[in-house]
Amino acid sequence: MSEAIQAVFENLRLELRRGCLILAVLAQLREEHYGYTLRKTLADHGIDIEESTLYPLLRRLETQGLLLSEWREHEKRNKRFYRLSPAGAATLEQLLVEWESINSSIHQVLSGNAVNIAKEA
Amino acid sequence: MSEAIQAVFENLRLELRRGCLILAVLAQLREEHYGYTLRKTLADHGIDIEESTLYPLLRRLETQGLLLSEWREHEKRNKRFYRLSPAGAATLEQLLVEWESINSSIHQVLSGNAVNIAKEA
Numbered sequence: 405m406s407e408a409i410q411a412v413f414e415n416l417r418l419e420l421r422r423g424c425l426i427l428a429v430l431a432q433l434r435e436e437h438y439g440y441t442l443r444k445t446l447a448d449h450g451i452d453i454e455e456s457t458l459y460p461l462l463r464r465l466e467t468q469g470l471l472l473s474e475w476r477e478h479e480k481r482n483k484r485f486y487r488l489s490p491a492g493a494a495t496l497e498q499l500l501v502e503w504e505s506i507n508s509s510i511h512q513v514l515s516g517n518a519v520n521i522a523k524e525a
Numbered sequence: 526m527s528e529a530i531q532a533v534f535e536n537l538r539l540e541l542r543r544g545c546l547i548l549a550v551l552a553q554l555r556e557e558h559y560g561y562t563l564r565k566t567l568a569d570h571g572i573d574i575e576e577s578t579l580y581p582l583l584r585r586l587e588t589q590g591l592l593l594s595e596w597r598e599h600e601k602r603n604k605r606f607y608r609l610s611p612a613g614a615a616t617l618e619q620l621l622v623e624w625e626s627i628n629s630s631i632h633q634v635l636s637g638n639a640v641n642i643a644k645e646a
Contacts, residue, residue, distance in 0.1 A: 409612045412616065416547055419543065419547065420547070421623075423544050424631065450626060450630040451630045495537065502538050502542075506542060506545045509571040510548060512570040513552045
């Protein structure tokens with residue numbers, strides 16, 4: 405694969421991940437986390453997010469009413485804990501329905517083509 | 526769900542679909558299509574794309590070297606037919622690997638939480 409095509413792929417990969425990231429963050433915040441444990445748990449599940457992406461995203465989702473946050477002491481340091489608001493839980497549920505529908509469409513496209521290719525052969 | 530939250534959901538939904546759309550278009554163009562049949566086939570699989578989104582996307586993907594196109598007469602009218610280039614096929618393959626990995630991560634997040642919630646109960 406040429407360098408130019410590799411750069412195109414990298415852009416498409418980021419575009420693909422961007423929307424999914426929010427889904428993962430909302431799903432993980434069904435339980436309470438502060439930034440560090442949220443990043444670590446997502447990384448354990450194969451989702452790497454830079455702090456410079458995660459923290460603005462958390463603030464944006466809180467401003468939009470999907471997250472609640474609270475400062476609390478944890479291991480002698482103040483941490484900002486985040487969790488889903490009721491509106492966030494409802495939004496997550498709708499996004500998961502959407503996600504399953506996209507998944508099913510993509511699988512249909514993939515197997516539909518396989519059938520057509522087989523017919524032509 | 527309030528109107529404000531509904532608007533937030535709609536934005537997140539579009540963000541989620543945007544990246545996936547390109548995956549679906551590339552996968553569908555493993556066989557040749559012109560714009561109308563491409564839109565129709567994707568719609569049959571549950572993926573609705575406006576012409577005003579699809580046509581610029583096709584031109585962008587062709588400029589990036591992922592698609593090949595050719596004008597040909599079809600039913601007495603000239604149509605521009607599109608299909609994956611070899612670089613496009615390689616990119617699609619990589620994106621599908623990425624897609625499966627994102628899917629697996631999201632399922633892990635979803636079931637990981639279920640386990641933790643069960644533990645707390």
